[in-house]
Amino acid sequence: MSKGYDKVIVVYSPKDLQLKRLLNKGYSREEALKRINSQMDIEEKLKFADFIIKNISSIEDLKKQVKEVFTQLKRINDEKS
Secondary structure, three states: OOOOOOOOEEEEOOHHHHHHHHHHOOOOHHHHHHHHHOOOOHHHHHHHOOEEEEOOOOHHHHHHHHHHHHHHHHHHHHHHO
């Protein structure tokens, strides 16, 4: 999965939360489950992750995690230069 990429970032959200969010967006239960099940299993994705962002809380928490990963990536890039 990570061939050709320096780092892999996985945004994790449990399936029950994914389902709830899709239902809130107006998807039928069948459509939502089809969408979730069409993706690679999250446990498999996590095996490839260099960074994991947990999308299980507020948008503020999500933004904080994204900024932290960005800071780490900048530091890694600066060390290569």
